Amino acid sequence: MSARKKMGLPLQMGIGMVLGILVGTLAPKLGISAAFFKPFGDLFINLVRMVVVPLVLATLVSGAASVGDVGRLGRVAAKTLVFYFATTALAVAIGLVLGNIFQPGVGLDLSTANLSAKEVAAPSLVQVLMGIVPLNPVDALAKGNILQIIFFAVLVGMAISLCGDKAKPAAAFFDAMSEVMIRVTSMVMHYAPIGVFALMAYTVSNHGLEVLLPLIKLIGIMYLGCLIHVIITYLPCIRYAGLKPGTFFRGLSAPLLTSFTTCSSAAALSTNLTCVQKLGASRSVSSFSIPLGNTINMDGTAILGIVTIFAAEIYGMPLPLDQQISVLLIALLASVGTMGVPGAALIMLSMIFTHVGIPLEAIALVAGIDRVMDMARTTINVLGDATAAIFISRTENDFDPQRGAALQDE
Secondary structure, three states: OHHHHHHOHHHHHHHHHHHHHHHHHHHHHHOOOHHHOHHHHHHHHHHHHHOHHHHHHHHHHHHHHHHOOHHHHHHHHHHHHHHHHHHHHHHHHHHHHHHHHHOOOOOOOOOOOOOOOOOOOOOOHHHHHHHOOOOOHHHHHHHOOHHHHHHHHHHHHHHHHHHHHHHHHHHHHHHHHHHHHHHHHHHHHHHHHHHHHHHHHHHHHHHOHHHHHHHHHHHHHHHHHHHHHHHHHHHHHHHHHOOOHHHHHHHOHHHHHHHHHHOOHHHHHHHHHHHHHHHOOOHHHHHHHHHHHHHHOOHHHHOOHHHHHHHHHHOOOOOOHHHHHHHHHHHHHHHHHOOOOOOHHHHHHHHHHHHHOOOOOHHHHOHHHHHHHHHHHHHHHHHHHHHHHHHHHHHOOOOOHHHHHHHHHO
16 A cells, blocks of 8 residues: 555556557457446546536535625736637647648548538527526535536635625635545545556557558647647646646656546546645635636637648648638637537538538548547647646735645645
C-alpha cells in the first residue's frame, strides 16, 4: 500500500494508459475481442459521472453562498464568458492558419462515393437561453442538465447569502456536502488506473492503428494545433497567475488523463474541480467556471477549422479568406448554439459545412479517426476550463497557492 501511495495516482493512470495501448495492439493477434475491455472502461466512466451532479450542485451552492457580494458573482460570470469566447476564437484562428499552411487534404485520394452523413441541426439561440431555466430542478438534476443545475444552484446560493444568519444551517449543509462529494471523488479515482487501461485497450483494439495511416497528416496537424493553443493561450494565463507550467500540468495530470482516455469532459469534471482548488484557485470562482466551461467551452472542438479546410481540399473547393473569416464567426455562434447538446463537434461541423457549401458527406471521411481527434479536443477543453478558473481567480485577487498546498496535505 505504501508503494502504491508513493507511485501516485497520475503515474498509475499513465502506466495504465501505456499498458492499455500495448494490450490493445496485441489483442486482435491473440484473438481477444475489444468488447472484453469495454465493461471495465464503462464502469469507470459511470463512476466518475455518478459524482458530477451532486458535486456541481453542492460546490456551486456553497461557492455562491460564500461570495456574499452578488455584484462580484456577476463580475466573475462576465469574466468567465469573455475568457471562454476569446479562447474559442483563438482556437478557430489557429486551426484555420495551420490548415492553410499544411493543407492536410492536398494530395490525398479518398473516395467520397457511397458516403452519407445525417444533417444535425442545432437548437436556436432563443431555445438554448430559455432552456437554461429549469421547469423542474429535480428533473434537471435527474437528467444531468449542467446548465440548468448551474442556474438553479447559483440562485439558491445567492438566496442563502441574502438570508444571512437564518440560512446558516443550509450554508453549512452544502459546504459539508461539497467536502463529502470531493472525498467520494477521491474514492472513485482509486479505480482510475484500471478504467484508463480498459478504455485505451478497447479504443486501440477496436479501431486499430491502420485506420490512422491515411489521415495521419490531419491528425498530426490537429494535435499540433492543440499544442500551439496551449502555448500561446493557456501558458501566459498560468504565468500571470504566478504558477509554473510544470506545477500546473502535474497538478492537473489526473483530469487530463481522464479526459484523454474517456473523451468525456463530464467524466473529468469532478477531478478537474478538486485539482484546480488544490493548485490555489478560489472555490467560489472554480465552482462556477469549471461546470460552466464543461458545458460551453469549445476550444478543442474549435480547432476543427483544420477539418473544414481538409474537407474543402478533398472536394476541390476553394475556401477564400472571407469564407474562412465566416467560419470563425460561425464556429463562435455554434459554440453558443450547441452548449449543453451531446455531439457538439458534429453539430459544429454540420453548421460550418452547410454555411460554406461543403457536402455533409465529408463528415463521414473523418469518422474513422474522430475518436483519436476527440481525445485531443476533450483534453484541450478540460485544460481550458482549469486555466479559466486559475486566471479568473487571479484577476479577482483570490488565487492562493498556499491554500492549495494546504488542501493537498489533507
